[in-house]
Amino acid sequence: MxxxxxxxxxxxxxxxxxxxxxxxxxxxxxxxxxxxxxxxxxxxxxxxxxxxxxxxxxxxxxxxxKDTLLMDALRRLKGILPQPAGHSVRDDLILLVGAIGRNVDPRAEKIMPCLVPEVNRSPDHYRLYQNIIAPRRQLMREVLARGVAEGVLRPDLDVEVTMALLTGPMLIQRVLQWNPELNEHTLPEQVVDTVLAGIQAR
Missing domain, CATH: 1.10.10.60 (Homeodomain-like)
Known part of the structure; x- marks a missing residue:
């Protein structure tokens, strides 16, 4: 043999x-x-x-x-996390706000709106959503905290409320097309500048 x-x-x-x-x-x-x-x-x-x-x-x-598979699949759908350059709070916020609700995969337009009711109905699906979105929220939190530390933003800034102010308009426009008169390409800059007018250090 x-x-x-x-x-x-x-x-x-x-x-x-x-x-x-x-x-x-x-x-x-x-x-x-x-x-x-x-x-x-x-x-x-x-x-x-x-x-x-x-x-x-x-x-x-x-x-x-299934949950761990779904998490990886939905992360793929969301795309790579944007990376702020760290030079300008305004520029970094525009980068992060511009990434909200934006997906390069055309399937996202069909998938993401359908996930909203499921996230609201199921605690497990809500946790899944939070696990996916938390790293993106943390990036914005760090930029805002840096702005406070550098004296660019007000020292009494409520970071969590500010994140909601920056995020809400982009989500409602990109997911629901709430106002067809708004320009999606210029909206991130407009949102950031409008919010900055109220949160900049005096």
Whole structure:
């Protein structure tokens, strides 16, 4: 008998890198199903596996369950966190406000509005949403805190209320198209300048 062992029979080494192609297929399948109208509650690992062309075990090797998979899929939908340059509070706020509700993936227009009622109905889905949005909120919090520390913004600034003032107009415009007369491209700068007029140090 030959001492040679065929490649097919050879044991796999521990720590073998997982397939990036499978990861991508699973994430894409999740987003496709949500864009086609599946609710978070109705979305199943079985349906995702079938759409991605993988077995359920492949998904469970990568994610502990549906919620962790959804978190990664929705983070993908939101895109990469913007990175403030740290030179100008105004410029950094315009960058962060401009990223609110903006998604490069066209499926976001179908998915995000449908998630709002589910987030309001389910404590679990609300926690999922908070886990996704918290890092973005923290970035804005840090910029505002830096503005206070540098003396650019009022020392008595309520940072949490200010974040709501900066965020609300962009969300309502981009998610609901509340006012067709507003220019989406110039709105971030207009919102920031309007709020800054009230929170700048005197």
């Amino acid at each position: 030959s001492d040679m062992t065929s490649t097919a029979d050879a044991p796999r080494s521990p720590g073998r890198p997982r397939s990036t192609r499978a990861d991508e297929a699973i994430i894409e399948a999740t987003l496709d199903l949500l864009a086609e109208g599946s609710t978070i509650e109705a979305l199943s690992i079985e349906a995702i596996a079938a759409r991605a062309g993988v077995g359920k075990a492949t998904i469970y090797r990568r994610w502990s369950g």
